[in-house]
Amino acid sequence: MAPAMSGDFLKGRDRVTDPAKLDVIAINQAKDNEQHRSIVSRSFxxxxxxxxxxxxxxxxxxxxxxxxxxxxxxxxxxxxxMARLFGKEAALFVPSGTMSNQLAVRTHLKQPPYSVLCDHRSHIYACEAGGIALNSGAQAIPVIPSNGRHLTLEDIQNFIVLDDNIHFALTEVIELENTLYGSIFPQDEIIRISEYAHKRGIKMHLDGARIWHVAIETGTPLDVLCKPFDSISACFSKGLGAPVGSCLIGNKEFITRARWFRKAFGGGMRQTGFLAATAAFALSNNFPKLTSVHQLAKRLERGLLEIGVEITVRTETCMVFYDPSSIGTNYTEIAERAERLPRPLSLGGSRLVLHIQTAEQAVDDLLGVLRDLAQEKKAAGFVKPCSKS
Structure with missing residues (x-):
């Protein structure tokens, strides 16, 4: 039987615990959540x-x-x-795609000096807070694709560090991203690069945050797409719509070592069953929806072309890149007009991103904004400049 607590003890305890009490759930939280989902459905x-x-x-x-x-x-x-799905031996659940990429680099790299070769636009280089240097002490070799779209074997050969010249850091990892800016990396080129790398003992890592889009669009199983790679990062919280999480995938020895580094990086989590279940739900229910996402993105692209808007990168998956100067307007004017709609649209500049919750009406409304602006500019005397031959 627990000992009785005195009134003074209880008052003292309450003085400590009462200030800590917090209720974050709003009175109308369910309604607020539905409103938020509605806002998301109209965000690009x-x-x-x-x-x-x-x-x-x-x-x-x-x-x-x-x-x-x-x-x-x-x-x-x-x-x-995930290991079975991607044709590897093991996988590790982590909080984010950034951590997954950084764990992969740190796990592959053993003894400096070393370097990681990647596309200059890649997330691992451009958007992960200098993590390659910070977490692994490695030099990044960012390469601009000669074709303007994706790295080729020839690009790799021009920048890779292979010899023992003490002025340079040997390349030990080649990192590719698929999709990159919504574009699909040709599988035959990936295989060429992988064969070249593996003959020289260089590891291949894939940032496959949106590899799901590649599989859906090309009809290629994930294990086939990822066979050329030693490690893969796959995200649950972008196209698949889960709240949190990515998986790092590779062989057993690699994942065992990565789990150790995950702990060192502060990524060891406790009751993750809830998050794992949301990822499982996303795989089963949301993955197939990407087909419709791609169809809607291509419908948006066609609509923009019909209005006279220039498409700067052809749409392959879920992203549309456009230049509205061809109809006499700019991104700021478009965003302001979209914000003033009865049901506002959220835009982010030259890139329009569609997802499993994008409403078809949102696409129609965005095209309406561009159509109205094009007509207004034309009426005001705007004439599209002749393209240079």
Whole structure:
């Protein structure tokens, strides 16, 4: 029987605990969440903005309650499934795609000096806060593709460091990204690069944050797409619409070492069953929806072309890149007009990103904004400049 607590003790305890109490759930939280999902459905800023559905949460609330640093059944099941799906031996669930990429580099690299070769636009180089240098002490070799779209074997050969000249850091990892800026990296070129790298003992890492789009668009299984790589990072929280998480995938020895580094990086998590369940729900229910996303993106592209808007990169998956100067307007004017609609649209400049929650009406409304602006500019005397031959 627990000992009785005195009134003074209880008052003292309450003085400590009462200030800590917090209720973050709004009175109308369910309504607010639906409103947020509506806002997301009209945003073209990024597919990272997708909001978990009620069905996803209802599934996830049933998840296991283990501790992932030791063992959580649902997380372990997700990792085993991802390994099989990608044709590798093991996988590791991590909080983010950035951590997954950085763990891959740190795990592959053993003894400096060393370098990582990648596209100059790649997320691992341009958008991960200098993580290659910070976390691994490695030099990045950012390469501008000679064809303007994707790296080729010839690009790799021109910049890779292979000899023992003490002035340079040997290249030990080649990192590719698929998709990159919404464009699909040709598989035959990936194979050429991989064969060249592996003959020289160089590791291949894939930032496959949006590899799901490649698989859907090309009809190629994920294990086939990823066979040329020693490690893969695959994201659940972009195109697939889960709230948090990515998986790092590779052989058993690699993942065992990466798990150690995950702990050192502060990425060891506890009750991850809930997050693993949202990822499983996304794989089962949201992955197939990417077909419709691509169709909607291409419908948007066709609509822009019909209005006279220049498309700067042909749409292959979920991103549309455009230049509105061809109809006499600019991104700021478009964004301001879109914000003033009865149901506002959110835009992010030259890139329009569609996702599983993008509403078809949002696409129609965006085309309406561009159509109206084109007509207004024409009426005001704007004449599209003749293209240079």
């Amino acid at each position: 800023v990024s597919d990272t903005l997708t909001a978990p559905s009620k069905e996803m949460y209802e599934y996830a609330i049933q998840a296991s309650l283990g501790d992932d640093v030791y063992h959580d059944p649902n997380t372990a099941a997700l990792e085993a499934h």
